[in-house]
Amino acid sequence: VKEKSEVISLNPTFAMLDIYVKIFNAKPNYVKVKLKNNKFSFNIQNLLLKITNKASLIYLPNPNSPDGSIVSLENIERIVSKAKKFKIPVLIDEAYIEFSKINHIGLIKKYNNLILCKTFSKMFGMAGLRIGYLVSNSNNIKILSKTKPMYEVNSLALKYLIFQLKNKKLYENYLNEVIKGKNFLIDILEKKNLTYINSHTNFIYIKF
Numbered sequence: 001v002k003e004k005s006e007v008i009s010l011n012p013t014f015a016m017l018d019i020y021v022k023i024f025n026a027k028p029n030y031v032k033v034k035l036k037n038n039k040f041s042f043n044i045q046n047l048l049l050k051i052t053n054k055a056s057l058i059y060l061p062n063p064n065s066p067d068g069s070i071v072s073l074e075n076i077e078r079i080v081s082k083a084k085k086f087k088i089p090v091l092i093d094e095a096y097i098e099f100s101k102i103n104h105i106g107l108i109k110k111y112n113n114l115i116l117c118k119t120f121s122k123m124f125g126m127a128g129l130r131i132g133y134l135v136s137n138s139n140n141i142k143i144l145s146k147t148k149p150m151y152e153v154n155s156l157a158l159k160y161l162i163f164q165l166k167n168k169k170l171y172e173n174y175l176n177e178v179i180k181g182k183n184f185l186i187d188i189l190e191k192k193n194l195t196y197i198n199s200h201t202n203f204i205y206i207k208f
Helices: 016-023 044-050 073-085 138-145 155-166 168-191
Strands: 006-011 027-032 034-036 039-041 055-061 090-093 114-119 132-135 195-197 205-207
Touching: 006 016, 006 044, 016 027, 027 044, 044 073, 055 073, 073 090, 155 168
Parallel strands: 006 027, 006 055, 055 090, 090 114
Antiparallel strands: 034 039, 114 132, 195 205
């Protein structure tokens, strides 16, 4: 992120983004997420109009946090495609991706400005261990590797991650249990006529 350049994202979104924007002395240029017909969404045209040579980064959690809304793959491609014309990297935060039906991986080979940020915090239940990874083309990974800290992941986190990956049924069962539990709660809310907002994540909103 270049100094005084714009960082395009949504508002609200992941809380740390605003802090990082300030640290790098950049300018936030956010599109407002609004609640309409009991669903969170934003105007895709407003975001596309913000993509100019003033921007140095587009950051999009998909699904978004904290509202749990999702951007369609078609709209993601529109964003990445326009950003490519201005040589702007698009970072998609996939923290809640496993709870949705969206999949961006097929766009990696098509767009050299796309970076996917993955985490083992949510579906794997490893939030406190602070472990994740990036997916992008090899050139981007080489550039990003130059800024990698020497001690980025601790050995206990790696040990537990290897255990998780060798026991696929553990995290698959956990995912199924979360979805099952969420649907169970929604059934109760429906029966009680309570207003709620579903999401493409592991949480929902309830109006009491």
